[in-house]
């Protein structure tokens with residue numbers, strides 16, 4: 001069977017966004033951060049626990065497709081920022097002194113996910129929380145602080161698995177500061193004045209899709225871009241999102257072609273937190289949270305996952321975009337008891353879907369409302 005990883009992972013990003021937040025509320029998250037962490041657990045799972053994760057991460061594909069897809073993403077990240085884009089994804093597994101990881105699992109996650117494994121004393125909650133938060137703070141260049149608090153480390157915690165993603169991209173055509181002005185954004189909850197940036201240059205546009213207007217703004221490294229998808233005036237974000245699939249999104253992006261036009265887009269600054277556990281339960285991933293979780297490839301100690309939290313932030317200005325995300329997962333002992341020519345001017349002033357792409361892979365996705 002052919003496994004269409006790009007379409008499947010784009011669909012997952014859309015599902016997660018749709019389930020996380022109603023279309024009237026602004027939101028951002030990094031599918032790359034969350035899914036990498038889930039893939040690391042997937043590779044330590046078997047039975048129903050693993051198949052639920054395989055179906056979530058790449059529905060219809062095999063467990064080794066999941067490993068290959070998410071591993072290649074992590075391992076292919078550039079180590080330099082010579083091209084005007086920095087993208088890094090760091091994985092760490094803090095393992096309590098009382099637990100040993102199985103040798104095969106340890107070498108697997110080091111090799112396929114470049115994971116660092118650190119021993120820690122999780123009983124010293126304040127120091128462990130401080131150490132882990134410091135790692136996230138450094139990996140996100142100071143943007144996410146105090147991610148893990150003492151109270152997040154319960155008495156039965158045996159390990160904390162963390163991913164941190166950092167993206168900094170400079171626009172290929174920086175916006176001229178003199179073109180930045182306040183104007184009205186016709187938000188989901190009424191109009192409000194915000195800053196808009198404007199630029200006349202070459203952008204990829206698709207206005208031939210029923211979805212609305214696709215606008216793709218390139219970064220200096222042509223492998224990366226920022227996309228806007230604004231529903232047509234007769235529709236709205238909620239209606240569009242309820243019909244959107246990975247396939248329609250990818251095809252709409254692919255159909256965009258170059259035009260020299262003036263674009264006017266809002267400056268964005270967004271920060272979101274997400275409790276992932278209820279979301280995954282809604283998407284059919286339940287066993288990892290239960291007492292019969294099959295995670296014996298990770299350790300001899302019977303394990304279950306008790307918490308998954310995600311934080312993300314995106315900031316866009318005239319020069320470029322900076323976006324960060326971090327996800328952590330608490331591993332604990334089981335509870336023993338229990339082509340038309342586009343309009344020459346594109347103005348993005350109504351609620352829209354956006355994302356940061358590496359080629360066709362969605363690194364960040366969100367909605368601005």
Ligand SMILES: *[C@@H]1O[C@H](CO)[C@@H](O)[C@H](O)[C@H]1NC(C)=O
Pocket residue numbers: 081084085086168169170
């Ligand atoms: C590239 O790295 C240098 C040194 O770490 C940093 O000063 C600069 O802002 C980075 N540029 C980009 C586009 O990431």
Ligand SMILES: *[C@@H]1O[C@H](CO)[C@@H](O)[C@H](O)[C@H]1NC(C)=O
Pocket residue numbers: 119120121122124127128131
């Ligand atoms: C915190 O990090 C320091 C320095 O790396 C280390 O010596 C210490 O053991 C760590 N503490 C815990 C609780 O992991």
Ligand SMILES: *[C@@H]1O[C@H](CO)[C@@H](O)[C@H](O)[C@H]1NC(C)=O
Pocket residue numbers: 123124127
């Ligand atoms: C936790 O670590 C701190 C800093 O190293 C130390 O002062 C404190 O005694 C430790 N607490 C426990 C309960 O081990």
Ligand SMILES: *[C@@H]1O[C@H](CO)[C@@H](O)[C@H](O)[C@H]1NC(C)=O
Pocket residue numbers: 076083221222223
């Ligand atoms: C795009 O990515 C490929 C593969 O990672 C790399 O070889 C190429 O240099 C990148 N393109 C640019 C413009 O940096």
